[in-house]
Amino acid sequence: MTTPPISELTTRAREVFRVVVEGYLGTGQPVGSRTISRLAGLSLSPASIRNVMQDLVELGLLESPHTSAGRVPTEQGLRLFVDGMMQATAPSAEEQAQIESRVRGPVEDALAAASATLSGLSACAGIVLVPAREPVLRQFAFVPLSPNQAIAVLVGADGTVENRVVDLPPGISPAALTEAANYINARLAGRTLREAEALLHSEIDRGQAALDAAAAELIGRGLARWSEDGASRPVLIVRGAANLIDPAAAADLERVRQLLDEIEGKAEIARLLDSARLGRGMKIFIGSENKLFSLSGSSVIAAPYRGGDGQVVGVVGVIGPTRLNYARVVPMVDFTAQALTRLMA
Structure with missing residues (x-):
């Protein structure tokens, strides 16, 4: 059911709706026609109020709990009230x-x-x-698990230690793992992951990275994985x-x-x-x-x-x-x- 805009409600319907919503939000209890009829400024009989409330029920703005003859706002009614009728009160x-x-x-x-x-x-x-917040690199190491995988250990500047299992490039040697870790510790320590990634790519592009292709690929893959994990955590x-x-x-x-x-x-x-x-x-x-x-x-x-x-x-x-x-x-x-x-x- 499409919720009608507040402008399509009659003045009488708007006032009854407002009283029901404010009464419910204040007490948590359903609001009945007799309660509304006792309020000053509403010159309506309980019967007239009941008719208006029924119209609001049919519009999907109010509903009747099974245990009460009163009415409460639906979620659609609360949305209409918040967007179109609520008078916000600044913090004291x-x-x-x-x-x-x-x-x-x-x-x-x-x-x-x-x-x-x-x-x-x-x-x-x-x-x-x-x-x-991205960790700042302090120390890095690779611990081989198999010819295809290793544990990458990152120690942050704040002392936190995180581990990741990373897939190794085909044919990478244990010496290349050591070379990759040494490069990170010598050139990338003290930088965030994003800064480390940027420096790595810059040095590779300029031919200044003293790494073979497999080690460079492994470092880039590991830093990217950590950055993605950190951003989504x-x-x-x-x-x-x-x-x-x-x-x-x-x-x-x-x-x-x-x-x-x-x-x-x-x-x-x-x-x-x-x-x-x-x-x-x-x-x-x-x-x-x-x-x-x-x-x-x-x-x-x-x-x-x-x-x-x-x-x-x-x-x-x-x-x-x-x-x-x-x-x-x-x-x-x-x-x-x-x-x-x-x-x-």
């Missing part, structure tokens, strides 16, 4: 001060603090997609997942379990957040709009933050139930993204 001075005071200092600490602060202020799970900080288990959610333990499983699948969430990074603007995913959260019925609000060159480097946001205070949380996420951008500048 106290909230802004709390975010600013936490998002400072070393970048790594500030990113973790941003996630934790958003979680505390929104009562959701705070999430930060961290800029991908998600670095995701999640804080406050316990906030998602509120009294309302606890009544549906299977939904809670599903949501926590989804949060544990950080690679999938990182790919979801990456769409916010690539889109370069605020993203709001409501429930099944994204297949990752189609079972748990959760929403994601995410905003990109930028580095000193103005380019998007990461994403900050929250994960929560579809029944969250969008008008309050959306500006809060945006303010946190701005604070991170100022820190990175």
Whole structure:
């Protein structure tokens, strides 16, 4: 069913719809016609309100839970409300001060603090997609496994050690493996993987690389593999997942379990957040709009933050139930993204 634009709803329908959505987001409970009829400014009888609500049900904007005579917004209804009716509320001075005071200092600490602060202020799970960082080479070695494979051992400048099994070029000798490792340690140490790749290709092109063809091919293949792995490896900080288990959610333990499983699948969430990074603007995913959260019925609000060159480097946001205070949380996420951008500048 195609959701109608807000302009196609009558004034009466818009007002009833707004009251139902705001009431549901505030309490988590279905909103009935009697509740709406008691509100000042709505000169409608309960019967008239019921008729309007039924029209909204037929439009796919409201639905009736089996256990209640009241109505709640559908995901399509929430999308219409967020895009066309929501009146955003800027973070209070106290909230802004709390975010600013936490998002400072070393970048790594500030990113973790941003996630934790958003979680505390929104009562959701705070999430930060961290800029991908390439290791800086300190030492490299090849350990032969067979005539066709070897273990490549990379030691980073920060002391991290990573191993990869690499396929060897046909006919490469043990001496060539040693030659390749010596070249990396002598010429490429102290550089990032991208810088090492660029220097290797430059020296090969100029005929300055003291390597035979097999060793040069092996080094190029290994560096490319590490660069690809590093670029695709998600670095995701999640804080406050316990906030998602509120009294309302606890009544549906299977939904809670599903949501926590989804949060544990950080690679999938990182790919979801990456769409916010690539889109370069605020993203709001409501429930099944994204297949990752189609079972748990959760929403994601995410905003990109930028580095000193103005380019998007990461994403900050929250994960929560579809029944969250969008008008309050959306500006809060945006303010946190701005604070991170100022820190990175």
